[in-house]
Amino acid sequence: MSPAALRISDLNDLLRATFLTGKVVFTEGIAALSDDHRSQVVEAVQSFRQFTPDNDPYGEHDFGSIEIDGVGRVFWKIDYYDPDYRYHNENAADPTTTRRVLTIMLAIEY
Template identity: 50%
Template sequence: MNKIALLNDAFRNTFRGGKVMMTIGVAELADCVKAEALRQVADFSEFTPENDPHGEHDFGSFDLVGRKFFWKIDLYEEPDVKDANGDPVVNRVLTIMLASEY
């Protein structure tokens, strides 16, 4: 597995090392549904060549309460900010949305 996939999995499994966002459609759902959606994202492991063609583990979907949900991890590089190794700092943002909002 490549480094990006490993880092995306670590972020998605713990929600540490980035930001987690929800679209308005998800934010308006009951707290128990949002909590289950977060669990579904953290536990997602159904990566296939069709839904993960680049092997980065940055997208998934699941069904919950009769609705289709998508989640996506985007990477934003800070080209002028370097980490201790001299590499550009990368910010991860995970967005959870209803498929109907896509």
């Protein structure tokens, strides 16, 4: 794994596990879940560690898919924006110029 990919995966893992270093967005489907189901989704996303070359080919830990009883398949995705959250940012390894957004959605909303 390249040094940049390693740095990106570390930054992505920090956001995913803590929800502290970027924005977290729930889609309407996630927001409409019961508090208990939404808590299960958050716990599953924050504890996700099942990265493989098949589901994480670039080693950036920027996407996951989870099956949750009573909810179904849930996707989460991290995207990279400029400091104003207006445009895509190509330099995801630099936290001083990149803002991360973690979106959590039901797979049927994709």
